[in-house]
Amino acid sequence: VYLFKPQIDDWIDWRYDHLPTVQSPSPKRDVQAALSAVPQGTFLAYELPRTSQSAARVLISRSDGEAVRVYVDRNTHTVLKTVLEESRFERLVFRLHGQFLLGNVGSVIMEMVASWTIVLIVTGVLLWWPRNQRGLAGVIYPRLGTKGRTRWRDIHAVTGVWTSVFLVLFLVSGLPWSFVWGHTLQSVENTLGRLTSVKDWEIGAVPAAAVIAGHPLGQPQKLPAKENMDMPGMDMPAALTSFPKGDLLSSLDTVVKTASALSLPAPVIITPSGSLWTVRSDTQNRPLRESVTVTPDGHVMTQETFAEKGIIDRVIGYGVAAHEGQLFGKMNQAINLLVAVGLLMMSCAATVLWLKRKPAGSLGPPPALPSQKYGMVGMTTLVILGLLLPELGAALLVLV
Numbered sequence: 001v002y003l004f005k006p007q008i009d010d011w012i013d014w015r016y017d018h019l020p021t022v023q024s025p026s027p028k029r030d031v032q033a034a035l036s037a038v039p040q041g042t043f044l045a046y047e048l049p050r051t052s053q054s055a056a057r058v059l060i061s062r063s064d065g066e067a068v069r070v071y072v073d074r075n076t077h078t079v080l081k082t083v084l085e086e087s088r089f090e091r092l093v094f095r096l097h098g099q100f101l102l103g104n105v106g107s108v109i110m111e112m113v114a115s116w117t118i119v120l121i122v123t124g125v126l127l128w129w130p131r132n133q134r135g136l137a138g139v140i141y142p143r144l145g146t147k148g149r150t151r152w153r154d155i156h157a158v159t160g161v162w163t164s165v166f167l168v169l170f171l172v173s174g175l176p177w178s179f180v181w182g183h184t185l186q187s188v189e190n191t192l193g194r195l196t197s198v199k200d201w202e203i204g205a206v207p208a209a210a211v212i213a214g215h216p217l218g219q220p221q222k223l224p225a226k227e228n229m230d231m232p233g234m235d236m237p238a239a240l241t242s243f244p245k246g247d248l249l250s251s252l253d254t255v256v257k258t259a260s261a262l263s264l265p266a267p268v269i270i271t272p273s274g275s276l277w278t279v280r281s282d283t284q285n286r287p288l289r290e291s292v293t294v295t296p297d298g299h300v301m302t303q304e305t306f307a308e309k310g311i312i313d314r315v316i317g318y319g320v321a322a323h324e325g326q327l328f329g330k331m332n333q334a335i336n337l338l339v340a341v342g343l344l345m346m347s348c349a350a351t352v353l354w355l356k357r358k359p360a361g362s363l364g365p366p367p368a369l370p371s372q373k374y375g376m377v378g379m380t381t382l383v384i385l386g387l388l389l390p391e392l393g394a395a396l397l398v399l400v
Contacts, residue, residue: 017050017051017053022053023075030077031252041061066208119382121160124164160342176320214291248275275296
């Protein structure tokens, strides 16, 4: 479901992207209409409409800090729909996928699951490894003509070995988003001083408002450089979620025109940044992301591309884009779908194998091998994995 999130989102919002063609757009009036629909709300961001028939999406911060998405007809400037950002399908499936809808507790559980899945893959490859095998049957392709345990073993093992490489990449690319591993990585990066940009991935449970504002890790907002503050009209830095005051709000129409001319990949989010504006692409294909600082009169001051980010940011960006099926188009989604179906087949076959092999009245743990050869390899592998994956290491200590 998460893999096809973009298509599902488009289907959910279909009616709001097929309105009468806009004649006289005014983002400022769209924002004013959205603010009137959320009592005591403050302006958070304006999402650039994708087509001339799309409704405006205005992000408002409520007094309790919750982000609200307001859909506004750009012809009549009337509110069509309001929805809590955390209640949207996109955010719900995101939090289910990475946190089981349990916040940081769920993130810790998911990280534990991912860690042990890596153990299952490593030990599964050791069990699959051919020993005195004649031919490729049962190694490269399953022996579907057989019956009983052999057929189920082949479905499990052969499917597993084909999907294991991709599955490991999926698991590793998702770890920077998890609570323990992500914060550990963040600490290492900060200690080494290698960061040159704000990280744009979420570590654990992060409020939607912080993500929309461009601060997924909750860092304090950086004010414009001093030389920029000396420019006319730059003497009133605004808070992260404050309503742009005076001339800054009236400049939104101009900034939106500049943002449209930049042709950044959708969705394009426009947020107040001190006395300036930030225009950024939040496309799931992260290597295509850009962030641009725009003055109230529509001039581009700075432009940051994906290539200018820190090395860790770029590695994680490529990994997450592939993880979400967006790095190289529909083919990426097709490959991910095959991996997901393969994982489902592996899980079903493993369950059937266990039911067939376990002794009656027992869970059926395998007997210890008479040789310690594989035991030493397994122990060494687990120790290495335990050092790389903190939660796995803690779990192994508990088991010992």
